[in-house]
Amino acid sequence: MLNWARxxxxxxxxxxxDARAAEIEAGAGRPVADLVAGVLDSAARFEEAVRAPPPLRHPLRRAGGCAPNARSGAVRAPGSPGR
Known part of the structure; x- marks a missing residue:
C-alpha cells in the first residue's frame, strides 16, 4: 500500500x-518457525518502505474497497455516510 500511496x-x-482467503488458508498449515520468519521479514520490508521517501501523496483503498479517513484514520465503506 505504501508504494501505491507514493x-x-x-x-x-x-x-x-476470495484470493486473499485462499492464500491465508494455503499458509495456515505452515510450521510456526516459518510463520515467525515470514512475520519478521514482512516487518523488515514494511519498515524499509515506511522510511523510503517521498511521503504518501495518493489516496488508498483497503481490502473490500474501504478508504481510510484522512483525519481520524477510521475506515468507511464506499458509499457510507461520512461524519
Whole structure:
C-alpha cells in the first residue's frame, strides 16, 4: 500500500477477497518457525518502505474497497455516510 500511496499506481495485495482467503488458508498449515520468519521479514520490508521517501501523496483503498479517513484514520465503506 505504501508504494501505491507514493506512486498512485494501484497495487492491491490480492486480486480479490476470495484470493486473499485462499492464500491465508494455503499458509495456515505452515510450521510456526516459518510463520515467525515470514512475520519478521514482512516487518523488515514494511519498515524499509515506511522510511523510503517521498511521503504518501495518493489516496488508498483497503481490502473490500474501504478508504481510510484522512483525519481520524477510521475506515468507511464506499458509499457510507461520512461524519
Amino acid at each position: 506512486t498512485g499506481v494501484e497495487t492491491p495485495r490480492y486480486a480479490s477477497m
